[in-house]
Amino acid sequence: MPVFSFNDALLVAVLLFATGLTGVLVRRNLLFMLMSLDIMLNAAALVFVAAGARWHDASGQVMFLMILALAATETAVGLAIILRLHARGRPSLDADTGNLLRG
Amino acid sequence: MPEFLLPLIVLSPFSAAIILFLSAGRMPARYVGLLATGSVGLSAIISVILAVLLLSAPSAEPIRVTLWEWMHTPVFSAHIAFELDPLSLVMILVVTVIGFLIHLYAVDYMRGDPGIARFFGSMTLFIAAMLVLVLSSDLLCLFIGWEGVGLCSYLLIGFWYTNPANTAAARKAFYITRIGDAAMLCGLLLLAATVGTLQIDTLTEAVTAGQITPTAVTGTALFLLVGALAKSAQIPFQTWLPDAMAGPTPTSALIHAATMVTAGVYLIARLHILFTAATVAMTVMAVIGTLTLLMAACSALVQADLKRILAWSTISQLGYMFLALGTGVWQAALFHLMTHAFFKALLFLTAGAIIERVHHEQNIFRMGGLLRTMPGIAGSFLAGASALAGLPLITAGFYSKELILSSVWHANFPISSRFSLSGHVLWAIAVVGAFLTSLYIFRCFFIVFFGPLKKDASGHTPLLMAIPLACISFLSVFGGVVEIPDTLAPVHLFTQMLNPSGFFTHTEDPAWLLYAGAAAPLVGLSVAWLLWGRTSSVIQEIPGQTIIIRLTESGWGFDILYDFVLVRPFRFLNWLGRHDILDRMSSGAASATRRTNAFLVRFRTGILSYVSERTIVMTREGNVLLARMQNGRVRWYAAWIVTGLCVALASAVLS
Structure with a gap:
């Protein structure tokens, strides 16, 4: 017997996703933007797990594991980019300073 | 015993190639040559031993080794598997023995070149790929070797990469053989879809038993024929081979004369049962082979460059082989x-x-x-x-x-x-x-x-x-x-x-x-x-530089034809993309508005002047607004994406 119903899980996921989205939009710190992205990914993963529990299907958890791996990869790449930027003499975490593509 | 020796014949040059590439020029030049020649020599010795074993055996049963299963689905499976029968025996003897002699020659020929490790690495990798090509008993595994020899050919044609002409020749060879590879892949997929396997034995049995429709057989044969023609530099793909002479001479001897260009001939000989069932493909093959042998011989007659004479001659001799294949005497x-x-x-x-x-x-x-x-x-x-x-x-x-x-x-x-x-x-x-x-x-x-x-x-x-x-x-x-x-x-x-x-x-x-x-x-x-x-x-x-001689010397104008028909239109599309025609149009419209406005202002036509001024202001403000949207900040772009998504969702849900 699940403690949370599917609707509760969806609600939590929406809240998580909104939190992550707000973080991405509001924070200027690259590190926090990365963390917010992870929160958004986790929200999507939560929906998968909840849907898997709802329809009694294990593939939801498989997808969760894949998203977990994806999130780890994405964080690794993001951190590597930050480190590279730092090594190239641009010691700033402000995302808005990288706006060379402005119109 | 033979089951153990067969993979070793591929493994020996392959491991030498890995060592040579990883050493990245830190090894002394003497050891580089020794290692490469030794590994190919080992392969040659093993192939001679295998030849003795195979030919002395009372039953003419081919030696089969399945290394591992590559992929498996309910309707299709592919193996990495080798098979040694007389046909592949001839090929491995040619590849390893000639390859060994050419490596021995190259030890002295390439001495003193700074890229000698790269050279021998590519050469041994080529030998390994060619051996995979001729030994594999599965067409998908054969395709690995097929692509591998193409890669090594590309690497070696552009070996002296500081000269742009050499890299251009390498790219040309790669592109043209790629057209054939795409066709060959189509043929393989067609076969896999109709028969369900790419195992050569099963395929030939299916063709003999008539399990495949004649249309599918003909289609497959034609697709594979295109692949073979491109690899073996026959009409209309012959233009890459004369340019491929930009590589070092041992490369020309090994890859562009003795072994790689004959891969197409080998493929058709290997699948001769399939091709015999497709008479159209056989006729096309014979006619193309005949035309090629005549045309290439004429071209060879007027060349002045020693290596280009030999290149055209190779094309011509390959034409003879295709004529024989088209006749059915593989x-x-x-x-x-x-x-x-x-x-x-x-x-x-x-x-x-x-x-x-x-x-x-x-x-x-x-x-x-x-x-x-x-x-x-x-x-x-x-x-x-x-x-x-x-x-x-x-x-x-x-x-x-x-x-x-x-x-x-x-x-x-x-x-x-x-x-x-x-x-x-x-x-x-x-x-x-x-x-x-x-x-x-x-x-x-x-x-x-x-x-x-x-x-x-x-x-x-x-x-x-x-x-x-x-x-x-x-x-x-x-x-x-x-x-x-x-x-x-x-x-x-x-x-x-x-x-x-x-x-x-x-x-x-x-x-x-x-x-x-x-x-x-x-x-x-x-x-x-x-x-x-x-x-x-x-x-x-x-x-005298008469027109016919000039035409023949440049390879019957095929290069110019391809330049006009294929390369130029592609370049034009590329130019269109690079110059951003839509952007040009909008800025052209803006400047046209401005000019019209200036014209109208000069005639002081009251209301019109006002309207045009407003247009200018609006254009400028719109420009400023749009430019502000393109502020280069990732967070803003993300916000726009989210807004658009919300609007789309809302319209989808609410409508």
Whole structure:
């Protein structure tokens, strides 16, 4: 017997996703933007797990594991980019300073 | 025992390639050559052992090794599996033995080059890929080798990458063979979809049992034929091979003469049952082979660059092989493949030795009289040239070409239900081709080695280069005695080995067929002697730059045609993309508005002036607004994406 119903899980996921989205939009710190992205990914993963529990299907958890791996990869790449930027003499975490593509 | 040796034959050059690439030039040049040559030599020894094992076994059962299952789905499965039967035995012997001799030669030839580790790494990787290609018993596994040899060819053509012409040649070779690879992949997918496996044994059984519809067979055969034509540089894909001579000479000898370009011939010989079932493909193959052999021989006749003469000659000889394949006598094609590997490798290696000694001069009209300064080289070039021309009785080329010619005479190629092309026509063209072959190669021989001395040759050919030359000279003179026409002596070792159940020979052939085939090279030799050989030779330079000669020399204008039909439109599209035509249009509209406005202001037409001023302001403000949207900040872009998503969702949900 699940403690949370599917609707509760969806609600939590929406809240998580909104939190992550707000973080991405509001924070200027690259590190926090990365963390917010992870929160958004986790929200999507939560929906998968909840849907898997709802329809009694294990593939939801498989997808969760894949998203977990994806999130780890994405964080690794993001951190590597930050480190590279730092090594190239641009010691700033402000995302808005990288706006060379402005119109 | 053989099951253990078979993977080792591929593993030995492959591991050498990995070591050479990983060492990245830190290894001393001496060890690099030693390692590469040793690994290929080991493969050669193993193939000889396997040949003895396979041929001495009482039952002609091929040796099979399945290494692992590559992929498995309910409807399709593919294995990494090797199979050694007489057909692949011939190929691995040619690849490893010729490859070993060429590596030995390259040790001295490439000494002192800074990229020697890269060179030998690519060469050994090529040997490994070629062995995978000829050994695999699964077409998907064969495709790995097929792509691998293409990659190594690309790496080696552009080996001296500081010269843009070399990299352009490498790219051209890669692109053109890629067209063929795409077609071949289509053929493989079609086969996989209709039969459900790419195992060669199963495929041939399915074709023999008639499980595949004739349409599918013909389609597959045509797709695979396109792949083979591109790899073997036949019309209309022949343009890459002459340019591929930009690579080092051992590469030209190994990849672009002896082995890689014959991969197409091997593929068709391997799937000959499938191709026999598709008569359309066979006719196309024979006709293309004939056209190619004639066209390439004409081109070779007017070249001035020593290596380009040999390149066109390779295309021409491959045309003979395709003619034989189209006739259905794949044994003859394979025999010619073997002898061609001997004499063409010999010619290229000799050409490399000549070019190195005359200070990297490749134009034959600036050489001359080299017979006195390098008699040994002249001897081996003469051996190669005679074998290529097919001088009767004493050379390997004669026997293989004769086998092809005698089979073509009797063949018949149906074109439609009522009309069919007689083999006599193709036979006549092939004999004319044999005459031209002899003419162009002896033209080259007489111009280079006879006449007045024009350029001093320095140094001497080192022993390590002379030994392979001697070995291959021996092979190209005596390699043909394994198969002799019935008219002379009934020796059929080669076809017997490939096809123990018996190879159909035309014993009722009129003897004049053989004499005609034997006379054509002799006539060519005499004409070449008359035109270029005597001291007061009739023609020394290329006679007047007439249009036909210029057209032939540049390869019949195929390059120009492809430039106009394919390259230019592509470049144009690229130009359109780079110059952002839509952006140009909007800025053009803006400037047109501004000009119109200026025009109107000058005439002070009250209201119109006001309207146009407002238009300017609005344009400018719109511009400012749009520019503000493009502020380069990732967070803003994310916000726009989210807004758009919300609007789209809302409209989808609420409507």
